[in-house]
Amino acid sequence: MVRLRPIEARDADRLWESLQDPEGIRLTGTTAAFTREQVDEWTATVAHRPGRYDWAIAPGAVRDGQQVSDELIGEIVLNQIDEHAGSANLRLQMLPDYRGRGYGREAIIEVLRFAFDGVEGEPGPGLHRVSLDVLSINPRAQALYESLGFREEGRLRDVYRDGNAWADAVVMSILEDEYRAA
Numbered sequence: 330m331v332r333l334r335p336i337e338a339r340d341a342d343r344l345w346e347s348l349q350d351p352e353g354i355r356l357t358g359t360t361a362a363f364t365r366e367q368v369d370e371w372t373a374t375v376a377h378r379p380g381r382y383d384w385a386i387a388p389g390a391v392r393d394g395q396q397v398s399d400e401l402i403g404e405i406v407l408n409q410i411d412e413h414a415g416s417a418n419l420r421l422q423m424l425p426d427y428r429g430r431g432y433g434r435e436a437i438i439e440v441l442r443f444a445f446d447g448v449e450g451e452p453g454p455g456l457h458r459v460s461l462d463v464l465s466i467n468p469r470a471q472a473l474y475e476s477l478g479f480r481e482e483g484r485l486r487d488v489y490r491d492g493n494a495w496a497d498a499v500v501m502s503i504l505e506d507e508y509r510a511a
């Protein structure tokens with residue numbers, strides 16, 4: 330259903346669009362503001378930054394042997410890679426029109442496969458643990474991660490501002506053996 334490929338300069342328009350999305354901003358607790366120039370620079374260079382993997386999620390649909398579209402419909406990132414501990418952080422966001430259609434789930438499965446086992450032609454980082462933070466105001470995302478084998482580890486209480494209220498950061502992770510069991 331999905332194809333993951335490195336982020337490229339041509340993805341700047343769509344990543345810029347995703348940064349303007351109010352639901353995405355709220356549900357990811359984003360507070361940093363980026364200029365268009367920063368986004369252009371980021372998309373052009375992020376593939377070469379060490380210690381992280383940033384993928385564009387593109388639809389995997391194929392017609393007559395050809396991929397129907399290679400356009401970015403979301404992004405997924407493994408960052409904060411600690412080679413010694415074998416751990417990394419996972420982050421993802423789909424563009425608004427592509428949510429709730431199963432793409433996010435497939436992308437996470439692909440990235441976990443890469444993280445723990447590597448994929449054909451690329452050994453991968455051979456991780457032991459993949460963790461993420463999800464806001465307590467985002468129960469749908471939390472349910473998705475749980476269904477994939479992530480477990481809640483704890484909460485940072487009221488670390489995010491949500492309008493006039495606060496939200497917790499729910500810390501979740503999946504370990505290598507849990508990934509294999511799932």
Ligand SMILES: CC(C)(COP(=O)(O)OP(=O)(O)OC[C@H]1O[C@@H](n2cnc3c(N)ncnc32)[C@H](O)[C@@H]1OP(=O)(O)O)[C@@H](O)C(=O)NCCC(=O)NCCS
Nearest residue numbers: 353356421422423428429430431432433434463469470473
């Ligand atoms: C969270 C997110 C990455 C999940 O990807 P997705 O492609 O929408 O998820 P899937 O289609 O694979 O669906 C998995 C489940 O999550 C639900 N879901 C989670 N967030 C959703 C949203 N914002 N809109 C629609 N469905 C959502 C789906 O309904 C589905 O539930 P179901 O299996 O009971 O039907 C994506 O919805 C998104 O980018 N949301 C906004 C930003 C965000 O929350 N990022 C995650 C921060 S931790």
